[in-house]
Amino acid sequence: MTDDPVRAALAEAATERAAILATLIRVTGDWELAEDCVQDAVERALSAWPVEGVPASPAGWLTTVARHRAIDLLRRRATERAKLQEVALMDEPETSPEDLLRLVFTCCHPALQVEARVALTLRTVAGLSTAEIAHAFLVAEPTMSQRLRRAKGKIAHARIPYRVPAPEQLAERTGGVLAVLYLVFNEGYGRRDGDLAAEALRLSRLLVDLMPSEDEARGLLALLLLQQARRATRFDRNGDLVPMEEQDRSRWDEAMVAEGLWHLRRAGSSGRPPGPYRLQAAIAACHVEAVDAASTDWARIVELYDALAVAQPSPVIELNRAIASGFLNGFEAGLEALDGLDAALTGYYLLPAARGDFLRRLGRSAAARTAYTAALGLAPGETERRLLERRLAEL
Amino acid sequence: MKYMMFVVVDPDAEATPREEDITIEEWLEDVETHGTRVTGDRLRPTSDATTVRISKGEVLVTDGPFTESKEWIAGFDILDCKDLDEAIAIAARHPQANGGKIELRPFWPLGE
Numbered sequence: 001m002t003d004d005p006v007r008a009a010l011a012e013a014a015t016e017r018a019a020i021l022a023t024l025i026r027v028t029g030d031w032e033l034a035e036d037c038v039q040d041a042v043e044r045a046l047s048a049w050p051v052e053g054v055p056a057s058p059a060g061w062l063t064t065v066a067r068h069r070a071i072d073l074l075r076r077r078a079t080e081r082a083k084l085q086e087v088a089l090m091d092e093p094e095t096s097p098e099d100l101l102r103l104v105f106t107c108c109h110p111a112l113q114v115e116a117r118v119a120l121t122l123r124t125v126a127g128l129s130t131a132e133i134a135h136a137f138l139v140a141e142p143t144m145s146q147r148l149r150r151a152k153g154k155i156a157h158a159r160i161p162y163r164v165p166a167p168e169q170l171a172e173r174t175g176g177v178l179a180v181l182y183l184v185f186n187e188g189y190g191r192r193d194g195d196l197a198a199e200a201l202r203l204s205r206l207l208v209d210l211m212p213s214e215d216e217a218r219g220l221l222a223l224l225l226l227q228q229a230r231r232a233t234r235f236d237r238n239g240d241l242v243p244m245e246e247q248d249r250s251r252w253d254e255a256m257v258a259e260g261l262w263h264l265r266r267a268g269s270s271g272r273p274p275g276p277y278r279l280q281a282a283i284a285a286c287h288v289e290a291v292d293a294a295s296t297d298w299a300r301i302v303e304l305y306d307a308l309a310v311a312q313p314s315p316v317i318e319l320n321r322a323i324a325s326g327f328l329n330g331f332e333a334g335l336e337a338l339d340g341l342d343a344a345l346t347g348y349y350l351l352p353a354a355r356g357d358f359l360r361r362l363g364r365s366a367a368a369r370t371a372y373t374a375a376l377g378l379a380p381g382e383t384e385r386r387l388l389e390r391r392l393a394e395l
Numbered sequence: 396m397k398y399m400m401f402v403v404v405d406p407d408a409e410a411t412p413r414e415e416d417i418t419i420e421e422w423l424e425d426v427e428t429h430g431t432r433v434t435g436d437r438l439r440p441t442s443d444a445t446t447v448r449i450s451k452g453e454v455l456v457t458d459g460p461f462t463e464s465k466e467w468i469a470g471f472d473i474l475d476c477k478d479l480d481e482a483i484a485i486a487a488r489h490p491q492a493n494g495g496k497i498e499l500r501p502f503w504p505l506g507e
Binding site: 109157158159166 | 479484499503
């Protein structure tokens, strides 16, 4: 295929492409215009590069073409505002990492709906097409397109600022950005294709590059790496979910594990008490560092969940803590810990599923069957249902 | 950029006292100093409100409105801010944000 090197060069320039977009938005204040111009530059690259060859600096080429396109469009508008925007562009504004960070924070602004934050981040920072995002989130393309338009409308109308938040807002807003990336990752992690997970990993790396001293951003990167390292073993040949204790640990991605552990250590050297992402990464580290499921350091994991329940109180974390405590203190104790969660987790399939697991391990098949059957009725998707059905068949 | 800030009372909400809580006088002094408040006031409750509408070609005046909602707008402020983040910071300091809620609506000037 003749256009392979072209696509590769474009993929390589993905971050720069987002940076160009970010800079055009800063200079013109016009999201639509900036997006059109960058899109136009990419399309021209797709037709020009196969003929003329990939330029020495693909990013530089894209920047120039996008900028000229913007100047063209602004000239045609012939308004006062457009003239000012055009003048700003004539100065050849430099793209900078700071611009990209502005773009990230604006896309993840808390005044936007969570779904819109996710979509906007994937569209502008990750450079996915509206169709790709719609497909990934199982919504119709016009719905996704409207969601994006609404979000951009609100940014303009409510004047959501295009900047990195002030120091007093930074910690909270960074947490918001990390939450968006983790959401994207989890959306992809539950599926076999995993494109979204890889994209979230890429964005999380980018964020660490942009904010190297943010230990929670690095904690998230560590967490994603340590989870993604197990990717090849999470599903079997039939596409069925493989529980961690049955995964073939020799097939976990060693390089990713090493990188994840490195980032976790580096985040720890900040001297700050660990936040939710560092804690979750530390839990993931306990799992990948155990040579087999039996030698998992459950005492440490329970300790980490205790800290996590303080840093980010949630019934799901309590559930995970209860499961870990069952492995540490015995399954009877685990069942007791689960009993306390019924009210908070009504309708959540993992609670009866966890109960079924403990009962199965205790050899109480009839009670396990009841619990698994309850979980089956609540399971959100086909993969989860198949695992529960397998458990039922094994009883 | 102008924002209408509605101060909403929610009888179901509970305030958790915080160290950084300030009084309405302190809040007012703050916004006056920074010149971020154009005007604002308290509003009498809905029991003192009057609704006016044209019905079947005639002016219809009724007491109320009395809606299902237990929340009501107890006051308003018009803010003039650099951007939404500044408006959010001002709203977050308003005493009613803790125990009630604040709604920020950007102005939509006629002709825009």
